[in-house]
Amino acid sequence: MYALIVPASTPFILLVVVMALSWWEDHILPSPPTEPAESPAEALLTPAQLPELARVDTTLTGEVARR
Secondary structure: OOHHHHHHHHHHHHHHHHHHHHHHHHHHOOOOOOOOOOOOHHOOOOOHHHHHHHHHHHHHHHHHOOO
């Protein structure tokens, strides 16, 4: 009889473990800082930076061509 209880109760035990970890994460762990981090959109290149990058690229190409 006990051999049938363990497999039948396994999904419920896993559910309890996941819910306990979720509660622990919400109540025990420190919360993240309230300041938002830099958004990925701000980290992308602006159009003003692109000509400078192109100029550096052409300089490197010219140096390689002289070798």
